[in-house]
Amino acid sequence: MNWYTFHYDVFLDFDAPVSEHQFLLRCLPKTCGRQRVVRAELSLRPTVGYETLTDGFGNLVQTGAIPFGHTSFHYTSEGEVFISPKNASREALNPVFAYPSEMTQPCAAFEALLKDIPGGGEAGGAVGASDAPGGGASVLETALAISRRVKRALAYEPGITDLSTTAADALAAGVGVCQDFTHVFLALCRMRGIPARYCNGLMVGEGVSHAWAEVYDKGVWIGVDPTHDCEINETYLLFSVGRDYTDCSIERGVFFGGGGQNQKVAAKLAEVRAADMQQ
Amino acid sequence: MESMIRGAAQINQQLSRYGVKFGIYKNGVFNERLFPFDAIPRQIGGEEWAEIERGLAQRVDALNAFLKDIYGPRKTILKDGIIPEDFIYRASGYLPVCEGFTPPKGIFSHISGIDLVESVGGDWVVLEDNLRVPSGASYPLIARTLCRKVSPSTFRNNHVVDNRDYGALLRKTLDHVNRGGINVIMTPGRFNAAYFEHSLLAEMSGATLAEAADLVVEDGVVYYLAGVGRGEAGANGAAGAEKQRVGSLYRRISDDYLDPLWFQADSLIGVPNLISAYRAGNVAILNAPGNGIADDKGIYYFVPEMIRYYLGEEPVLHNAPTYLPFYEKDRRHVLENAHRLVIKDVAEAGGYGVVFGSALSKAKLAEVKRRIEAEPRRFIAQEVVEFKDMPMVLDGKTVRRKADFRAYVLSGKTTVVWKSGLTRFTADPDSYIVNSSQGGGFKDTWVMS
Numbered sequence: 258m259n260w261y262t263f264h265y266d267v268f269l270d271f272d273a274p275v276s277e278h279q280f281l282l283r284c285l286p287k288t289c290g291r292q293r294v295v296r297a298e299l300s301l302r303p304t305v306g307y308e309t310l311t312d313g314f315g316n317l318v319q320t321g322a323i324p325f326g327h328t329s330f331h332y333t334s335e336g337e338v339f340i341s342p343k344n345a346s347r348e349a350l351n352p353v354f355a356y357p358s359e360m361t362q363p364c365a366a367f368e369a370l371l372k373d374i375p376g377g378g379e380a381g382g383a384v385g386a387s388d389a390p391g392g393g394a395s396v397l398e399t400a401l402a403i404s405r406r407v408k409r410a411l412a413y414e415p416g417i418t419d420l421s422t423t424a425a426d427a428l429a430a431g432v433g434v435c436q437d438f439t440h441v442f443l444a445l446c447r448m449r450g451i452p453a454r455y456c457n458g459l460m461v462g463e464g465v466s467h468a469w470a471e472v473y474d475k476g477v478w479i480g481v482d483p484t485h486d487c488e489i490n491e492t493y494l495l496f497s498v499g500r501d502y503t504d505c506s507i508e509r510g511v512f513f514g515g516g517g518q519n520q521k522v523a524a525k526l527a528e529v530r531a532a533d534m535q536q
Numbered sequence: 537m538e539s540m541i542r543g544a545a546q547i548n549q550q551l552s553r554y555g556v557k558f559g560i561y562k563n564g565v566f567n568e569r570l571f572p573f574d575a576i577p578r579q580i581g582g583e584e585w586a587e588i589e590r591g592l593a594q595r596v597d598a599l600n601a602f603l604k605d606i607y608g609p610r611k612t613i614l615k616d617g618i619i620p621e622d623f624i625y626r627a628s629g630y631l632p633v634c635e636g637f638t639p640p641k642g643i644f645s646h647i648s649g650i651d652l653v654e655s656v657g658g659d660w661v662v663l664e665d666n667l668r669v670p671s672g673a674s675y676p677l678i679a680r681t682l683c684r685k686v687s688p689s690t691f692r693n694n695h696v697v698d699n700r701d702y703g704a705l706l707r708k709t710l711d712h713v714n715r716g717g718i719n720v721i722m723t724p725g726r727f728n729a730a731y732f733e734h735s736l737l738a739e740m741s742g743a744t745l746a747e748a749a750d751l752v753v754e755d756g757v758v759y760y761l762a763g764v765g766r767g768e769a770g771a772n773g774a775a776g777a778e779k780q781r782v783g784s785l786y787r788r789i790s791d792d793y794l795d796p797l798w799f800q801a802d803s804l805i806g807v808p809n810l811i812s813a814y815r816a817g818n819v820a821i822l823n824a825p826g827n828g829i830a831d832d833k834g835i836y837y838f839v840p841e842m843i844r845y846y847l848g849e850e851p852v853l854h855n856a857p858t859y860l861p862f863y864e865k866d867r868r869h870v871l872e873n874a875h876r877l878v879i880k881d882v883a884e885a886g887g888y889g890v891v892f893g894s895a896l897s898k899a900k901l902a903e904v905k906r907r908i909e910a911e912p913r914r915f916i917a918q919e920v921v922e923f924k925d926m927p928m929v930l931d932g933k934t935v936r937r938k939a940d941f942r943a944y945v946l947s948g949k950t951t952v953v954w955k956s957g958l959t960r961f962t963a964d965p966d967s968y969i970v971n972s973s974q975g976g977g978f979k980d981t982w983v984m985s
Binding site: 277279280281306308310311312313314315318320321322324351352353355356499500504509510511 | 611614621624625626630631632633634635636637752753754755756796797798801808809812815816
């Protein structure tokens with residue numbers, strides 16, 4: 258177990274005052290799988306109370322309202338966690354993760370991308386392209402082969418796709434951000450019979466939130482980061498999971514007024530070193 | 537009864553004044569039209585009714601047990617292989633938002649509308665379960681009231697069970713799951729085709745009629761803003777408005793629009809954080825969100841099995857004989873017999889996506905078969921149920937038309953069937969599709985004592 262501090266700050270500025278602002282956040286980690294939460298706190302400005310509940314995927318959700326007029330909304334989630342370097346989270350499978358979701362519907366282009374990649378964990382299958390796993394490939398091997406294909410098919414480029422871009426649209430565009438890499442990866446895994454889910458959270462060295470995926474094999478979830486084309490390790494802190502982005506968005510809000518809005522994000526996940534501990 | 541039939545025109549005139557209408561979509565265009573009333577009632581004898589009642593309560597109890605199982609942690613009906621996972625997780629009616637939460641008192645479907653037909657052989661056959669927002673109870677309610685006015689003698693001379701207790705039944709159902717606070721009926725608004733029904737039910741059950749703008753969530757609790765709705769006067773927190781806690785919410789809008797933070801983000805007729813209050817256990821929502829998985833056309837096939845599985849009983853009421861192309865054996869049968877079966881697309885509702893093999897050209901039939909082969913899970917196929925036609929008066933003459941029957945089943949402390957219901961008939965003498973969305977009219981249903 259490694260010791261980390263996390264800090265996630267979001268500043269939302271509105272051009273004009275908003276009122277009756279109802280919000281829903283998923284920005285606090287919980288103890289599960291690879292991570293143990295020592296302390297996790299949410300602070301809100303304007304200062305209002307919030308309720309904590311669990312959503313249909315077991316994620317922690319914080320909800321509340323700011324009834325009076327305001328021109329900015331600032332929320333900070335911070336605390337300390339232990340994260341295990343072992344990439345495995347034991348959990349019963351919610352079967353829904355084996356099926357396509359709205360953002361990850363299969364399409365013909367995905368079939369082409371999956372060429373020569375056999376079904377997850379199944380024996381046999383062709384050995385064609387160099388990155389295709391051979392006969393009897395494990396779920397993880399197949400998932401990593403899929404991750405390589407995604408990495409080749411998409412260029413990392415912010416500002417082109419948006420929150421409503423589906424996996425098929427992202428692949429057609431050939432560009433995207435971590436959300437799009439993850440959606441395409443999920444669509445491909447599910448088409449090969451591997452249950453897979455979307456993960457939202459923080460990553461060491463990343464100044465905003467990050468998205469990756471987990472694939473299910475023999476009772477455990479194993480993390481794969483298609484954007485960086487690698488397995489995950491202790492430098493990933495999980496906030497929420499879902500079938501795709503829409504299930505676990507970090508912030509949703511409804512309000513009156515506002516006009517345009519501007520968002521600034523600052524995220525930091527950092528290891529607490531032995532030297533720090535001695536102080 | 538003659539005087540009542542003579543008074544039919546008068547009754548229809550009254551119905552149109554009350555705004556008893558039905559909204560239909562045809563070729564993508566929304567139209568509202570009056571729902572014509574025919575004065576010759578459907579009469580069901582006491583003994584026959586007792587059997588129907590028993591079968592309906594049994595069916596709804598099993599459907600409620602199924603919903604509790606599917607959205608709960610155990611999902612035993614899947615693990616025991618009674619229903620294949622595909623029929624849950626590929627169905628649009630399954631809502632992951634509802635996972636891991638059991639509604640107050642464990643009831644999902646509080647007000648169920650079960651559609652039946654009486655076959656030529658005299659058996660009652662269930663065609664469809666409606667567990668989301670089944671409408672139409674107001675039609676026989678208002679028609680009965682008007683009939684009594686037009687022809688009081690009819691009700692002196694016939695032993696008809698009074699159906700005006702629906703409001704009281706509804707109130708009991710709302711009270712039973714109430715989490716503290718008032719009962720509210722939530723309507724999309726007065727421009728909705730069913731607004732008449734919403735307001736009538738509110739009046740009869742003593743519930744408050746509210747629109748989304750009258751409801752607000754604070755600290756995980758739903759409040760009704762009495763007096764000034766937020767939408768009109770109170771943009772700054774409805775100063776001076778009195779607010780009342782809501783314990784039961786009978787919503788007459790679909791799941792998708794309930795809460796823009798949990799469902800469709802662009803919904804303007806929803807209440808933000810309503811689902812948060814619901815999942816916190818602070819309000820009952822009738823019917824529960826997520827019920828669409830239980831009235832899915834594909835799931836219909838499994839309802840008799842559900843009754844055996846959850847209740848350990850034999851079904852009292854039967855389904856129309858149904859085949860599931862998902863199963864190899866059924867698929868072969870369906871492909872060979874498509875020309876005489878009814879094929880239904882499980883993704884469609886309201887009488888759409890239903891084709892009679894016998895009515896299709898060779899080319900169309902081949903196309904339907906191709907679609908079944910390509911996506912077998914998407915379709916069910918049924919034997920055509922020869923059901924009874926009923927007399928009705930058209931232009932002063934008595935003619936016969938096919939008619940179905942929607943029964944209303946209310947689940948509270950116990951499961952009860954309202955001793956009345958909606959009988960709908962087709963306008964087209966050759967049609968078997970009886971659905972208000974497809975035209976036609978309605979009759980009162982008399983349960984005889």
